[in-house]
Amino acid sequence: MTVRVRIAPSPTGNLHIGTARTAVFNWLYARHHGGKFIIRVEDTDTERSRDEYTQNILTGLEWLGMNWDEGPFFQSQRLDLYRQAVQTLLDKGLAYRCYCTPEELEQMREAQKARNEAPRYDNRHRDLTPEQREEYEKQGRKPVIRFIIDDDRQIRWDDQIRGKMVWKGSDLGGDMVVARTPEEDEPFGQPLYNLAVVVDDTDMNITHVIRGEDHIANTAKQILLYEALGGEIPQFAHSPLILNKEGRKLSKRDGVTSVDDFKAKGFVPESMANYMMLLGWTAPDSTQEIFTLEEAAKLFTLDRVNKAGAKFDWDKLDWINSQYLHNMPPEKLLPLLISYWQEAGYEFDSESDREWLLELTELVSHSLTRLSDCVEESRLLFGESITFNEKGKGQIEQEGVKEVLEAVLGAIADYPKMTAEDAKAIIKQVTKEKKVKKGFVMKSLRAGLTGALQGPDLIQSWVLLHRKGWDKTRLQLAVSKK
Ligand code: GLU
Numbered sequence: 001m002t003v004r005v006r007i008a009p010s011p012t013g014n015l016h017i018g019t020a021r022t023a024v025f026n027w028l029y030a031r032h033h034g035g036k037f038i039i040r041v042e043d044t045d046t047e048r049s050r051d052e053y054t055q056n057i058l059t060g061l062e063w064l065g066m067n068w069d070e071g072p073f074f075q076s077q078r079l080d081l082y083r084q085a086v087q088t089l090l091d092k093g094l095a096y097r098c099y100c101t102p103e104e105l106e107q108m109r110e111a112q113k114a115r116n117e118a119p120r121y122d123n124r125h126r127d128l129t130p131e132q133r134e135e136y137e138k139q140g141r142k143p144v145i146r147f148i149i150d151d152d153r154q155i156r157w158d159d160q161i162r163g164k165m166v167w168k169g170s171d172l173g174g175d176m177v178v179a180r181t182p183e184e185d186e187p188f189g190q191p192l193y194n195l196a197v198v199v200d201d202t203d204m205n206i207t208h209v210i211r212g213e214d215h216i217a218n219t220a221k222q223i224l225l226y227e228a229l230g231g232e233i234p235q236f237a238h239s240p241l242i243l244n245k246e247g248r249k250l251s252k253r254d255g256v257t258s259v260d261d262f263k264a265k266g267f268v269p270e271s272m273a274n275y276m277m278l279l280g281w282t283a284p285d286s287t288q289e290i291f292t293l294e295e296a297a298k299l300f301t302l303d304r305v306n307k308a309g310a311k312f313d314w315d316k317l318d319w320i321n322s323q324y325l326h327n328m329p330p331e332k333l334l335p336l337l338i339s340y341w342q343e344a345g346y347e348f349d350s351e352s353d354r355e356w357l358l359e360l361t362e363l364v365s366h367s368l369t370r371l372s373d374c375v376e377e378s379r380l381l382f383g384e385s386i387t388f389n390e391k392g393k394g395q396i397e398q399e400g401v402k403e404v405l406e407a408v409l410g411a412i413a414d415y416p417k418m419t420a421e422d423a424k425a426i427i428k429q430v431t432k433e434k435k436v437k438k439g440f441v442m443k444s445l446r447a448g449l450t451g452a453l454q455g456p457d458l459i460q461s462w463v464l465l466h467r468k469g470w471d472k473t474r475l476q477l478a479v480s481k482k
Contacts, residue, residue: 003035011053014258015060021276027066031297039071060259082191097143098125099136121174142181155220160237160302167220202231213238243309266370271321279310325368330361337374344375346382380450388451395447448478
């Protein structure tokens with residue numbers, strides 16, 4: 001059997017973190033088994049679905065590195081198939097026309113509420129006589145199609161994540177609507193979600209349905225539809241929800257929900273994919289947490305996916321992101337940083353300054369947690385002139401600093417192409433010449449070069465500034481300050 005799994009997003013919003021995590025699990029499962037990963041866009045809700053969301057979802061999945069083998073298929077282009085299935089249910093006597101008006105349904109719910117009962121459709125039109133039906137038709141009522149759900153049924157499946165599952169027919173809310181009311185001339189209206197999913201998963205030979213646990217009740221309904229339509233029932237696996245710090249479902253209120261939000265915050269796709277696989281899954285070696293998608297695919301099994309909700313942990317995501325940034329080759333990292341620097345208003349030419357920018361990238365990469373940190377981490381390295389912070393100013397004003405910096409200025413004139421080695425030699429030479437401690441020279445230099453006493457590696461920073469001739473300008477400024 002070839003494993004065939006799918007991700008079935010509804011394009012009613014940008015790629016959601018929950019959908020992306022479901023995609024990760026499906027992708028890993030498909031790749032682990034040498035199977036197929038399929039994309040199906042569930043866009044039958046014409047009011048809420050939008051092309052731009054479809055585009056966002058597809059580009060988001062690509063950005064995360066999840067290539068697909070088939071699709072994207074669009075449910076909106078497959079409506080005929082769903083109509084046929086509704087007709088089959090009607091022909092088999094497994095579905096019927098329900099003529100209840102919204103007002104009648106509302107009254108029914110009110111009455112149930114008054115009796116302290118859970119709201120459900122009470123199947124009142126299941127056994128209408130032909131005369132009753134005719135009467136309703138004459139009144140001009142438009143029926144929905146309801147699929148018969150036997151209250152006494154027990155629906156069972158062996159969930160690949162949650163184990164044995166049992167659902168009572170009576171807990172499914174009564175006979176379920178599978179097609180809306182018709183427009184003029186139609187025998188019935190637009191087929192609905194659960195039916196379309198079953199038709200598609202059958203037609204696309206889906207072997208495993210891996211999706212969020214919010215779909216558990218749908219699974220029970222869908223199993224009944226598979227039986228009714230004669231489709232082969234796939235294996236089901238319901239993954240835990242992603243929870244916020246308070247243990248509630250991660251939502252818009254938590255500030256981020258879409259993959260774009262994370263991208264904008266400076267997370268790279270490799271770390272997002274890595275973090276999402278850990279939202280519920282633990283590797284066989286539970287101490288290992290850094291994986292590419294390909295590496296994880298070798299190890300991924302559903303029995304290592306947790307049942308309990310997966311708490312979203314910002315610290316861990318930050319840590320994972322930093323690991324990727326610290327290890328990323330400058331050639332790959334630089335293009336990701338450039339827009340942040342441009343936005344910060346730093347002046348550079350990405351073409352002619354490329355070598356310099358690559359060195360700067362290498363220098364700051366070690367202290368980045370998110371891409372956006374590059375703005376702060378490199379603030380002191382861009383530009384000819386600088387402003388001094390309190391500590392930087394304090395250092396510059398100390399006795400003996402001016403002499404040290406003048407000595408440095410004198411020495412750099414001898415090194416038009418100063419390397420890190422040369423820089424170290426200059427520091428040594430000045431230390432000796434001025435009979436001061438090396439630390440004093442370093443501190444004075446840092447203050448003179450950057451206006452602060454803290455920042456990235458001093459020697460490397462100096463070399464970078466030297467390439468631009470900015471070390472000279474800045475030191476001269478520092479000296480003249482006294
Ligand atoms: N369209 C559904 C959703 O976005 C997916 C349902 C499924 O995977 O079967 O939640």
